Amino acid sequence: MHPAPLVALVGNPNAGKSALFNALTGARQKVGNYPGVTVERHVGRLVLPDGRPAELVDLPGAYSLEPSSPDERVTRDVVIGTGGFERVPDALVVVVDAANLDNHLRFAMQLIALGRPVVVALNMVDLAERDGLRLDAGVLSAQLGVPVIPTVAVRRRGLDDLREALMGLVDRVGPATAGAPPEDIRDLQRRARTIARAAIVSEAPTRRWTQILDRVALHPVAGPALLLGILFLMFQAVFTWAATPADMIDTAFGGLEGWINTNTSESFVRSLLTDGLIAGVGAVVVFLPQIMILFLFILVLEASGYMVRAAFLMDRLMAGVGLSGRAFIPLLSSFACAVPGIMATRTIDDEKDRLTTILIAPLMTCSARWPVYTLVIGAMIPNTRVAPFVRLQGLVMFGLLIVGIAGAYLAALVLRRTVTRGASSGFMMEMPKYQWPLLRDIAIGLWTRALIFLKRAGTIIAGTTLVLWLLLSFPKPPQGSGISPVDYSVAGRIGNAIETVVRPIGFNRDIALALLPAMAAREVAVSAIGTVYAIDDAEGEAGQTAIADRLKARWSLPTALAFLMWFVWAPQCISTIAVTRRETNGWKWPAFMVGYLFAAAYIFAGITYWLAVALGL
Amino acid sequence: MVGVAPLLSFPPRQPGTVSAIDWDRLAAPEARRLRELGFDEGASVEVLHRSRFGQGPIACRIGRMTVALRRAVAGTIHVAVPTPAERRAVAGTIHVAVPTPAE
Numbered sequence: 001m002h003p004a005p006l007v008a009l010v011g012n013p014n015a016g017k018s019a020l021f022n023a024l025t026g027a028r029q030k031v032g033n034y035p036g037v038t039v040e041r042h043v044g045r046l047v048l049p050d051g052r053p054a055e056l057v058d059l060p061g062a063y064s065l066e067p068s069s070p071d072e073r074v075t076r077d078v079v080i081g082t083g084g085f086e087r088v089p090d091a092l093v094v095v096v097d098a099a100n101l102d103n104h105l106r107f108a109m110q111l112i113a114l115g116r117p118v119v120v121a122l123n124m125v126d127l128a129e130r131d132g133l134r135l136d137a138g139v140l141s142a143q144l145g146v147p148v149i150p151t152v153a154v155r156r157r158g159l160d161d162l163r164e165a166l167m168g169l170v171d172r173v174g175p176a177t178a179g180a181p182p183e184d185i186r187d188l189q190r191r192a193r194t195i196a197r198a199a200i201v202s203e204a205p206t207r208r209w210t211q212i213l214d215r216v217a218l219h220p221v222a223g224p225a226l227l228l229g230i231l232f233l234m235f236q237a238v239f240t241w242a243a244t245p246a247d248m249i250d251t252a253f254g255g256l257e258g259w260i261n262t263n264t265s266e267s268f269v270r271s272l273l274t275d276g277l278i279a280g281v282g283a284v285v286v287f288l289p290q291i292m293i294l295f296l297f298i299l300v301l302e303a304s305g306y307m308v309r310a311a312f313l314m315d316r317l318m319a320g321v322g323l324s325g326r327a328f329i330p331l332l333s334s335f336a337c338a339v340p341g342i343m344a345t346r347t348i349d350d351e352k353d354r355l356t357t358i359l360i361a362p363l364m365t366c367s368a369r370w371p372v373y374t375l376v377i378g379a380m381i382p383n384t385r386v387a388p389f390v391r392l393q394g395l396v397m398f399g400l401l402i403v404g405i406a407g408a409y410l411a412a413l414v415l416r417r418t419v420t421r422g423a424s425s426g427f428m429m430e431m432p433k434y435q436w437p438l439l440r441d442i443a444i445g446l447w448t449r450a451l452i453f454l455k456r457a458g459t460i461i462a463g464t465t466l467v468l469w470l471l472l473s474f475p476k477p478p479q480g481s482g483i484s485p486v487d488y489s490v491a492g493r494i495g496n497a498i499e500t501v502v503r504p505i506g507f508n509r510d511i512a513l514a515l516l517p518a519m520a521a522r523e524v525a526v527s528a529i530g531t532v533y534a535i536d537d538a539e540g541e542a543g544q545t546a547i548a549d550r551l552k553a554r555w556s557l558p559t560a561l562a563f564l565m566w567f568v569w570a571p572q573c574i575s576t577i578a579v580t581r582r583e584t585n586g587w588k589w590p591a592f593m594v595g596y597l598f599a600a601a602y603i604f605a606g607i608t609y610w611l612a613v614a615l616g617l
Numbered sequence: 618m619v620g621v622a623p624l625l626s627f628p629p630r631q632p633g634t635v636s637a638i639d640w641d642r643l644a645a646p647e648a649r650r651l652r653e654l655g656f657d658e659g660a661s662v663e664v665l666h667r668s669r670f671g672q673g674p675i676a677c678r679i680g681r682m683t684v685a686l687r688r689a690v691a692g693t694i695h696v697a698v699p700t701p702a703e704r705r706a707v708a709g710t711i712h713v714a715v716p717t718p719a720e
Contacts, residue, residue, distance in 0.1 A: 063653035068646055102680045103655045185652055193660075193680075210683065211665065218666040218676055312685045316673040325674065325685070349646065426690055427674055428650050431683040 004053045005170035006087055007046065010079055010111060011095035012104045013061030014305075014432035016123040018042075020095055020153035021058040022441050024162075048167045049160070057089070064185065065110050070346045079111060091117040091169040093162065098135055098150070099128035099433070101199065105144075105192035106185070112146055117169035120148045121162055126155065127433060131208050134201040143195045154438050210305075210433045217309045227310055234297040235401070238370070242289035249289070253282030272469065275534040280465030280527035284371060284457050287523065291367040291453055292446055294336040299445045303437035307332070308429060315427050321409055322416035324348070324427040327357040331408070334364035336449075338576045341366075342583055352422035356415050358580055359593050362571050363408035365401045368522040372567050373397055375526050379548035380560040396564075403568050407600070419592070456521065460574070464520040465527050472513075472535050486513075486536045505602060506562040506609030510554065518572045525572070558612035565608040569601035624677065624694040629664045635679075636697035643693055651690065655679045662696055 009017050025044025042058040059078055060071035067073035081088040094111050096104035101122075112118050122137055141148040147165045151158035216222050257274045264270050301307045307329055315325030326348050334341030341361045348354040365373075374397075383393045416422075471491035477483040486492045487509075495513035502512050510532055518525035526547075533550045551560070571577065571594045580590040621636050635658055640648050656662075656679055665683060666676040674685050 063650070066649065068650065100681045103682050106653075185649070186657060189652065189655070189657055190659075211678075214665060214676065214683070220668045220673075308685070312674060312676060315685070315687070316668075319672070319687075324687075349650075426647055427685060427687045428647070428654065428690060429685045430654060431676060431685055 004045075004055050005090040006055045006057065007091045007093060007166060007170065008057050008059050008078060008089035009093045009095060010059045010075060011061065012063060012097070012100075012107055014430060015061065015095040015097045015100075015104055016153050017058055017061060017095045019438060019441060020093075020121060020123060020151065021056065022438075022444055023153045023156050023159060025056055046163070046166075048170070049163050050167060052167075054090075054166065054170060062107065064107055068349045079114065079116070089116065091119065091166055093119055093121055093166070095121045095123050097128075098122050098125045099131055099133055101135070101140075102193045102196035105196055106189050109144070109188055109192055109195075112144060118146045119162065119165040119169060120144060120146055121158070122148050122150045123153055125150045126152045126157075127435075133203050135199050136201050137199075140195065140199040143198060154435075213434050214309070214431075217306065218312060223309070223313050227313055230301070230306075234294070235398075237297065238290050238293050241293055242287075245289040246286050249286050250282070253278055253285070257282075271473070271535075272466075275531060276466055276469030277462060279530045279534050280469070280524075281457055281462050282527075284461050284523045284527055285454070287367065287371045287374075288450065288453060290370050291336065292450060294367055295446055295449045296442065298333055298336055299442050300437050301332075302329075303435065303441055305432045305434045308431045311427075311429065312431065319427075321412040323353055323356060323412055324350075326427060326429060327353065330357055331361060331364055334361040334366060336367050338362045338364065338366050338573065339579050342576065342579050345583070350422075350426075352416075352420045355584065355589065356412050356420045358583060359415055359420070359589070359596075360408040360411045362573070362576050362593065362597060363404045363411065363569070365404045365568075366522075366573075368573065369400075369567055371523040371526045373400055373564060375529075375547060376551065376560050376564055379551040380555060380557060400564055400568055403565070407568065411596075411600075456575075460520050461524055461527065464517040464524050465531060468513075468517045468528055469531050469535070472531060484536055486532055489535075505566070505606040506556075506559045506613075507566075507605075508555070508559060511559070511563055515572070520574050522567060522570075522572045525567070557617045558609050561612050561617070562605040562609035566601045566605040569597050569604055571597040621695050621697050624662065624664065624691045624696050625667075625675070625688060627664050627696050629667060631698075632661060632663045633696040633698050635660045635662050635694060637695040639693040639695075643690065647690060654684050655682055656684075656694065662694070 009021055011017050021042060021044065024046050044056050044058075046054045046056040048054055057078070059075040062072040062075040065076050065080070067076050078089065079092060092111060094108045096108050108120060112120075120140070122135065122140065125135065128135065135150075137148045137150050147168075149158050149161045149165055151162060153159075217226060257278045260270060260274055260278075301310070310332070311325035311328045313325070314328040318325050318327055327345070330341045330344040330348075332341075333344050338361045341364065342358050345354045345357045345361070348357060377393050377396050381393050381396050383391050385391055386395060468491060471494070472486055472489045474489060477485055477488035481488075484492075487496070491513060492509070494516065495509050498512035498515065499507065499509045502515070507515075510529060513532055514525040514528040517528045529551075530547050533547060555563075577590045577594060580593055581587060584590065622633075627633060635656060637658060638651070638656060643651065660679055663678040664675060665678055667673075672688060674687050675691050676683055676685050677691070678684075
């Protein structure tokens with residue numbers, strides 16, 4: 001029995017491949033990694049008109065078969081049949097942007113020359129027509145010698161024709177490996193331009209939307225103002241929109257705990273469930289709405305084509321520290337999570353540039369810090385009004401964000417002059433047309449991120465919280481001894497040992513206890529503190545408000561500020577360290593990253609503490 | 618109107634054609650990427666955005682694509698201003714095969 005035929009989607013960046021992939025497979029897709037490289041692999045199922053299933057794989061966008069970045073290498077290896085990441089595709093769908101034919105045809109012709117069964121999807125014909133460009137698919141097909149199907153992925157136009165064409169192709173036997181004839185890129189380019197010209201039926205000079213919008217978005221004054229406005233809206237939304245759903249989640253977890261407490265008798269299992277699992281996981285899942293909103297903004301900015309404009313505007317600023325505007329995109333993603341941010345650096349072709357971006361990405365205020373910041377600021381900073389629309393809590397949060405950005409800027413400046421020294425790389429980037437982001441694509445992206453977050457909450461976070469709960473619960477202090485159960489436990493003794501190291505920077509035993517499990521993920525610090533207090537005071541209520549009340553009682557303001565400063569810098573995230581190791585192929589750079597960030601965390605938290613004490617806060 | 622000017626000082630929103638690129642002044646990967654983005658002698662080009670002061674990158678249209686370039690790279694590109702007759706043939710982007718009704 002043959003496995004389902006494998007069809008690969010391949011084409012230039014911005015040809016609309018992912019939209020076509022989503023339209024053909026719907027939600028039936030899996031996102032994984034190619035073995036050995038951190039290039040996301042998207043596979044889905046496609047049903048051919050005769051009812052047979054086929055496997056559809058979405059290859060990273062590339063400009064040619066000569067790779068200049070890791071993801072372009074994957075594309076080359078899969079279509080040529082080397083590298084062994086993937087079985088050789090039975091057919092290729094070459095996706096070209098109808099409005100950018102003269103450029104995209106060059107790569108398409110390279111792919112056709114491989115001799116595999118090929119169908120060309122002439123994608124986004126509606127946008128081309130909007131710009132006054134009409135093309136003849138028949139002429140194009142005759143010139144290229146392969147079927148050409150006009151498609152509009154976002155409106156599902158041409159999908160049936162594409163499936164029909166694929167059915168005819170998958171049964172043909174292609175060569176196991178193909179050698180690309182090493183053709184001169186210039187000749188190929190010129191031939192592509194001639195063919196593109198022949199396929200044009202009519203071309204009316206119309207004003208193009210993209211150019212009109214770019215007059216504002218790239219304007220020397222209006223452009224940066226717009227970018228700042230969007231960023232402000234994004235961070236504002238994270239706080240205001242998320243409040244209601246977050247409260248609902250908190251209430252639900254509180255209700256679950258209450259239900260268990262009233263319906264079961266006091267026991268080891270009950271304490272494990274309520275103090276350990278529910279208090280720990282609940283403290284983290286509360287932040288799902290914030291993280292979703294952050295990702296929503298990033299996905300929309302990316303899908304609309306605006307992200308590249310932001311990179312254009314930021315290039316000058318980034319050039320000041322020896323980076324390029326391209327680094328802005330992974331860094332902005334790192335505000336949601338450094339892991340996809342670090343993975344997104346693979347589009348930076350310059351090795352030193354990329355390394356620097358990876359090393360500073362953990363300084364962006366990722367969503368795992370929101371729980372820590374929100375809890376501590378909410379508990380320790382009074383919410384007084386300092387100016388119209390500006391409250392002190394929001395101001396402190398904003399300050400932490402800025403310290404992170406300034407820290408990253410400073411770090412890049414130093415790194416580019418020392419460990420990642422090298423010639424400044426260039427900035428050369430295609431700026432895609434603006435597009436209205438498609439609800440389905442955004443929804444699929446959000447759903448994937450939500451699943452990853454919940455899986456993390458369910459595994460890493462629940463796991464570390466459980467281990468912490470066990471270490472905190474045993475051994476029990478002798479009855480009536482008056483010793484706190486936390487101090488007597490294994491974890492308490494470890495915490496007391498760590499405390500001697502962190503006491504100079506103002507940290508107490510509770511913080512020392514929280515820092516160790518927070519290595520797994522920053523938000524565990526919140527659940528760890530929650531668990532510590534739940535065990536210390538078994539009678540007390542659980543939930544966010546209860547934790548905040550205990551913080552107020554036990555922490556001084558300088559301690560709280562030092563704790564916040566620590567979290568601006570400290571690389572407390574196993575996933576970030578792991579992805580850095582994978583992306584840099586070894587332990588050298590993750591070790592360096594952890595070292596410099598911990599050193600900075602200790603120094604800056606210490607300065608914050610002693611400054612706050614000196615100021616009498 | 619006929620003449621050659623560097624892309625860097627070419628007036629914005631005025632179509633021209635790439636007349637020469639100093640390929641040997643570019644690093645090999647840079648030159649390749651530039652070619653892959655469609656820069657080639659004879660391609661139609663237009664400066665879209667250039668910050669008036671300072672050293673920011675420039676945005677230009679090459680063929681039907683918008684591309685951002687740093688000034689160092691843009692400095693290697695020379696543009697010919699087409700004659701009015703040539704400009705009609707170029708018609709902003711690609712050569713028109715069939716005259717549009719407007720003409």
